[in-house]
Amino acid sequence: MMFYSFCRQWLPGSAGRLAAVLALALLAACAPRIVAPVAVAPRPAPPPLSAPQGLACYEALGAQGAAFEPAALPATAGGCHVAEAVILTRLRAALDKPATMACPLAVALADFEAQIIQPAAHRHFGHRVTMIRHYGAYGCRTINGTRKLSQHAFGRAIDISGFDLADGTRIDVKRDWRNAGARTRFLHEVARAACDSFGVVLTPNRDRSHDGHLHLDIGPDQLCGY
Numbered sequence: 001m002m003f004y005s006f007c008r009q010w011l012p013g014s015a016g017r018l019a020a021v022l023a024l025a026l027l028a029a030c031a032p033r034i035v036a037p038v039a040v041a042p043r044p045a046p047p048p049l050s051a052p053q054g055l056a057c058y059e060a061l062g063a064q065g066a067a068f069e070p071a072a073l074p075a076t077a078g079g080c081h082v083a084e085a086v087i088l089t090r091l092r093a094a095l096d097k098p099a100t101m102a103c104p105l106a107v108a109l110a111d112f113e114a115q116i117i118q119p120a121a122h123r124h125f126g127h128r129v130t131m132i133r134h135y136g137a138y139g140c141r142t143i144n145g146t147r148k149l150s151q152h153a154f155g156r157a158i159d160i161s162g163f164d165l166a167d168g169t170r171i172d173v174k175r176d177w178r179n180a181g182a183r184t185r186f187l188h189e190v191a192r193a194a195c196d197s198f199g200v201v202l203t204p205n206r207d208r209s210h211d212g213h214l215h216l217d218i219g220p221d222q223l224c225g226y
């Protein structure tokens with residue numbers, strides 16, 4: 001663009017002093033370039049959190065400081081199964097009870113805790129989260145009102161019901177989601193951010209069946225139910 005402006009400014013006055021060949025060369029250089037339009041692909045939906053598979057997943061989870069045991073979970077007759085199952089007992093914060101899930105979900109949770117949950121707790125309260133409360137991860141069941149297996153049936157979803165902080169503060173989704181104050185702001189910030197990190201996020205905003213917890217799963221579906 002700068003070269004094109006230079007040509008427009010100087011070429012008419014100086015053309016007479018230039019050799020005809022040079023002028024023609026300059027004119028050719030100043031001709032607008034025809035650029036073929038570049039096809040822009042529609043922006044795809046954000047992919048589910050990518051997580052390492054197989055042994056690499058266990059190694060990644062260990063490197064994040066999580067406490068867990070690999071578990072063997074045979075497939076059920078109904079089609080429920082968990083690939084690379086782990087029994088997770090703590091991330092940086094402890095889980096209030098062990099949770100059985102697929103290793104990639106555990107890695108996604110570890111990332112989400114480190115990048116979103118703990119920093120938000122420090123910002124809102126000046127304390128770290130010491131306990132993550134949940135209603136369960138793996139569960140052989142269908143999506144409410146359908147015959148389709150839930151991501152819980154594959155250990156790829158967890159229902160988080162609250163958080164405890166180092167000073168003893170309890171943050172409870174059922175009690176605090178619709179209140180005002182720091183607990184509510186914290187929960188909403190975490191839920192909003194979860195939509196950027198997980199495939200499906202369901203909150204009390206979604207329906208009554210999610211009144212007391214945040215459902216987080218790693219896809220393949222994409223839905224932000226915030």
Ligand SMILES: [Zn+2]
Pocket residue numbers: 152157158159215216
């Ligand atoms: Zn759920």
